[in-house]
Amino acid sequence: MAKWMSVAQVKDKIKESSAEEVTAGYLEVIEKSKINGYITVSDKALEQAKKIDVEGHEGPLAGVPIAIKDNISVVGLPNSCGSKILEGYVPPFNAHVIEKLLDAGAVILGKTNLDEFAMGSSTETSYYGPTANPWDLERVPGGSSGGSAAVVAAGEAPFALGSDTGGSVRCPAAFCGVVGLKPTYGAVSRYGVVAYANSLEQVGPLANNVEDIAILMDVIAGYDRRDSTSIDSKTEYQKALVDDVKGLKIGVPKEFFGEGIHPGVEKAVWNAIHKFESLGATRQEVSMPNINYALASYYIIAMSEASSNLARFDGTRYGFRANGENWHAMVSKTRAEGFGTEVKRRILLGTYALSAGYHDKYYLKALKVRTLVKQDFDKALSTVDLLMAPTMPNPAFRIGEKIEDPLTLYLSDVNTCPINLAGVPSVSVPCGFTDGLPVGLQIMGKPFDEPTVLRAAYTFEKNTDYHTKRPPEVA
Amino acid sequence: MITKEDVEHIGWLARIDINEQETVEYMEKLNSVLEYFGQLDELPTEDVAPTYHVAEIHNVFREDVVEECLSQETVLANTEHKQDGTFRVPKIG
Numbered sequence: 001m002a003k004w005m006s007v008a009q010v011k012d013k014i015k016e017s018s019a020e021e022v023t024a025g026y027l028e029v030i031e032k033s034k035i036n037g038y039i040t041v042s043d044k045a046l047e048q049a050k051k052i053d054v055e056g057h058e059g060p061l062a063g064v065p066i067a068i069k070d071n072i073s074v075v076g077l078p079n080s081c082g083s084k085i086l087e088g089y090v091p092p093f094n095a096h097v098i099e100k101l102l103d104a105g106a107v108i109l110g111k112t113n114l115d116e117f118a119m120g121s122s123t124e125t126s127y128y129g130p131t132a133n134p135w136d137l138e139r140v141p142g143g144s145s146g147g148s149a150a151v152v153a154a155g156e157a158p159f160a161l162g163s164d165t166g167g168s169v170r171c172p173a174a175f176c177g178v179v180g181l182k183p184t185y186g187a188v189s190r191y192g193v194v195a196y197a198n199s200l201e202q203v204g205p206l207a208n209n210v211e212d213i214a215i216l217m218d219v220i221a222g223y224d225r226r227d228s229t230s231i232d233s234k235t236e237y238q239k240a241l242v243d244d245v246k247g248l249k250i251g252v253p254k255e256f257f258g259e260g261i262h263p264g265v266e267k268a269v270w271n272a273i274h275k276f277e278s279l280g281a282t283r284q285e286v287s288m289p290n291i292n293y294a295l296a297s298y299y300i301i302a303m304s305e306a307s308s309n310l311a312r313f314d315g316t317r318y319g320f321r322a323n324g325e326n327w328h329a330m331v332s333k334t335r336a337e338g339f340g341t342e343v344k345r346r347i348l349l350g351t352y353a354l355s356a357g358y359h360d361k362y363y364l365k366a367l368k369v370r371t372l373v374k375q376d377f378d379k380a381l382s383t384v385d386l387l388m389a390p391t392m393p394n395p396a397f398r399i400g401e402k403i404e405d406p407l408t409l410y411l412s413d414v415n416t417c418p419i420n421l422a423g424v425p426s427v428s429v430p431c432g433f434t435d436g437l438p439v440g441l442q443i444m445g446k447p448f449d450e451p452t453v454l455r456a457a458y459t460f461e462k463n464t465d466y467h468t469k470r471p472p473e474v475a
Numbered sequence: 476m477i478t479k480e481d482v483e484h485i486g487w488l489a490r491i492d493i494n495e496q497e498t499v500e501y502m503e504k505l506n507s508v509l510e511y512f513g514q515l516d517e518l519p520t521e522d523v524a525p526t527y528h529v530a531e532i533h534n535v536f537r538e539d540v541v542e543e544c545l546s547q548e549t550v551l552a553n554t555e556h557k558q559d560g561t562f563r564v565p566k567i568g
Contacts, residue, residue: 088553089553090552090553092545092549092550092552092553093545185528185529185530186530186532199527199528199529225537228532228535229528229530229532231530231532290518293514293515293518296511296512296514296515297515299508299512300512300515307489311490314490316554316556316562316564317550317553317554317562318553318554319553321554321556324565325565326565326566326567326568327564327565327566327567327568328490328567328568329565330564330565331490332486332490332491332492333492335489335490335491335492336491336492336493339491344491344501345501345504345505345508347489347491348482348485348486348489348491348501348505349505349508349509351485351488351489352477352481352485352505352509355485355488362512364525365515365516365520366515367525367526367527368520368523368524368525368526369515369518369520369523370525370526371523371524371525371526372518372520372523374526374529406504406507406508407507407508407511410508410511421529422529423528423529423530447529
């Protein structure tokens with residue numbers, strides 16, 4: 001069976017053979033995997049596919065397999081968030097996006113690896129061990145949705161769901177050479193997704209091509225009354241897939257090409273921007289002066305929200321519990337032994353930023369800087385249709401290279417986190433290679449203007465062949 | 476600058492046990508990150524309103540309708556520590 005199939009090809013294959021055979025084909029590929037992309041492979045996948053063969057299904061994804069990041073709740077499958085503290089926890093309800101996928105006929109292949117509680121840019125902090133980048137097994141796949149991106153790149157799933165709080169879909173998409181979309185804040189319900197920083201995060205799709213991203217968005221996006229930040233935008237994603245960028249105005253913010261950018265990344269991204277110009281788009285430089293402060297603002301807000309959201313993990317109702325002579329000792333030991341170093345670091349920093357005497361200096365200040373960052377986006381996107389920049393300032397780094405120094409690791413999110421502060425949509429598409437590793441082009445748009453973002457990404461894909469390249473290690 | 480005493484106090488607030496050696500490690504790593512956060516002081520923000528979240532929606536209401544919730548059995552299914560239909564925890568204090 002061909003490993004790297006588009007959704008359309010998977011559907012043709014199902015017609016030729018059966019959903020069961022297609023799912024079995026992917027399970028066989030997963031069985032031989034060298035990348036540790038899955039934490040759990042579903043033992044119900046074949047049964048689910050067989051049911052679709054027997055009963056028939058009219059949904060747009062009838063029998064199409066998908067991989068799910070392990071912080072999104074699926075009934076009957078363990079939901080670990082890559083953490084010891086949730087060891088053994090099996091959700092009793094489905095996330096909104098899972099309900100939508102099952103209604104559409106999708107088959108859940110399994111749950112993919114991630115940085116613990118989605119905190120990281122390398123998928124090295126998972127309790128279940130790091131995931132390897134399919135392009136070079138000694139390198140990270142990016143994070144935190146590293147498992148989801150890596151399994152798509154390795155042909156272990158046609159597409160996958162991740163979550164993006166500060167770049168967690170786009171970063172691994174760039175490092176693994178696949179497409180990843182961070183939708184507009186509010187476009188996809190977060191009900192049933194384990195919260196890390198809820199004012200920033202969105203569920204987002206990862207796939208081998210832009211069309212599959214649009215197919216998936218048409219299934220998962222839409223209003224959900226169980227998420228009070230959910231918005232019914234009535235956006236039609238597949239209709240946006242037009243091979244034409246004539247007349248589109250592209251803004252290039254110089255702040256996204258800052259000091260420390262890898263020359264190979266810079267070259268690939270500029271080549272991509274010139275490609276758009278040759279296809280009829282126009283380019284102008286734009287300035288976003290507060291972008292340089294976005295990273296600090298992002299981390300203060302994310303850590304503050306994390307310290308509050310992760311307070312629920314106390315060993316009382318589910319997951320790991322340590323012994324303690326009284327309730328306080330039990331909770332404090334459970335959290336000390338159940339959380340990994342990076343998660344504890346972020347909880348402690350968040351607790352500090354919210355504590356008496358420091359709230360105004362850190363948290364309130366960060367929220368004000370967020371306003372300035374958002375204003376930068378509003379202003380820039382009032383003069384141009386899209387913004388383009390590198391997704392990551394460098395290609396995938398080596399496993400172990402940055403993990404000891406948190407600040408160095410945080411700095412790699414410099415180009416992705418401003419988008420989450422502003423809530424705008426952004427897609428990363430493969431746009432070239434440097435040192436044999438994929439480079440991602442980031443295309444950002446106005447809130448709920450995914451159609452223009454996807455139209456540009458689709459046009460780029462139709463006129464280049466980067467998205468058809470496969471990793472040598474697993475080919 | 477965060478001191479060892481600060482780390483111990485934050486650990487207590489966050490309900491995370493931190494041993495002596497970890498206190499020193501956290502102090503160093505947290506201080507380097509806080510120093511980085513300090514760059515925000517350069518930016519004047521006296522007249523800027525904070526943005527708590529970007530979706531400009533307020534007061535999301537729905538009808539107060541009674542719906543079915545998870546059963547007691549389902550809710551207790553994820554723990555071994557239960558007694559008489561409740562979660563069993565060590566004594567408080």
